[in-house]
Amino acid sequence: MMKELRLESVQIAYGAKTVLEKIDLTVQGGEIICLIGASGCGKSTLLNAVAGLVPIRSGSIVLNDSPVVGPAADRVMVFQDDAVFPWMKVRDNIEFGLKVKRIPPAERQRIVEEKLAAVELTHAANLYPRELSGGMRKRVDLARALAVSPQMILMDEPYGALDAMTKERLQVQFLKVCEETNATSLFVTHDIEEALFLGDRIVVLGRNPGHIAHIINVPFGDNRSIELKRSAEFQQLRGEVSDLIH
Structure with a gap:
């Protein structure tokens, strides 16, 4: 912590x-x-x-x-532009950093499910980014950042391009x-x-x-x-x- x-x-x-x-x-x-x-x-x-x-x-x-x-992995950034990998499903995007850290598969699955639930995207786990709204893609960005348990989340105008209701x-x-x-x-x-x-x-x-x-x-x-x-x-x-x- x-x-x-x-x-x-x-x-x-x-x-x-x-x-x-x-x-x-x-x-x-x-x-x-x-x-x-x-x-x-x-x-x-x-x-x-x-x-x-x-x-x-x-x-x-x-x-x-x-x-x-x-x-370093103790600090992650979320940008205004989408940083999701378009060729990966939502679940795989969130899991990516955990694979880099060589987290065992069972623990990776547990963390991914936890973060999907945290950003209310469990229903979209097997969709590709092109099938998501802009706001949903930002939630994938946040879930992927949280998955690796960083010390800090650095947010660079992440919601600047979204409409007012989605932003709120x-x-x-x-x-x-x-x-x-x-x-x-x-x-x-x-x-x-x-x-x-x-x-x-x-x-x-x-x-x-x-x-x-x-x-x-x-x-x-x-x-x-x-x-x-x-x-x-x-x-x-x-x-x-x-x-x-x-």
């Missing part, structure tokens, strides 16, 4: 251009931290650095007391799955409502170069439902976050 992710004085640069500077952030196990900010502020760059896909120029990224020096259904399901599995997530989004609905905390990044401008503790507790978005308190906080970004 994840204990802590620490980013200390992280700087990321491409040549002479500093993209992110003085990033200090601690994420506790079980937290959902949403990264939000104007385009070009470095949200995805920061996520990729935690994934080990982008090198840092200075500072440190430490997960459970071990420095992050590259990609997946947001509710994401919260449910994270609660059931005690998953820890860094979640990049442009959607203020999504950040407020999902996040335990919201990290607002500023630009030129990217930096942490504000950290907001979200006051809505657990067991959130879509009705929360219609509340006066939610909409007031949405306006305040919007002002901070702009």
